[in-house]
Amino acid sequence: MTTKCIACGMPMTNSADHANNDTATAYCTHCARPDGSMKSHDEVLDGMAAFMVQTQGIDKSAARQMARQAIKNLPAWSAH
Ligand SMILES: [Zn+2]
Incomplete structure (x- = not known):
């Protein structure tokens, strides 16, 4: 199953694309700090x-x- 990063919209196709290699995480490795937040x-x-x-x-x-423009409609930033 492909999910999209809530912060940048990148498709995440396997666990390595998710922050912390955790498919339960809704954002990708590029949107995570070294501590995983x-x-x-x-x-x-x-x-x-x-x-x-x-x-x-x-x-x-x-x-x-x-x-x-690209990120303003993404779920992570709907409050912005
Ligand atoms: Zn991302």
Whole structure:
């Protein structure tokens, strides 16, 4: 069964994609801190923006705007 990370929307297909290798965790390894807790909205946003800069070669402010759009409808941030 495929679930999606509640924080970044990444599909999680096996336990290694989940934080702590635990399929009961609703967020992915990229959205977890080293201690296994979920990152904050800004931490996830920064990580996603950095990824877009790297993979799409766009500038940082444009990447942050795109990242904000991409994550604003995700369940983890519905209160934002
Ligand atoms: Zn994630």
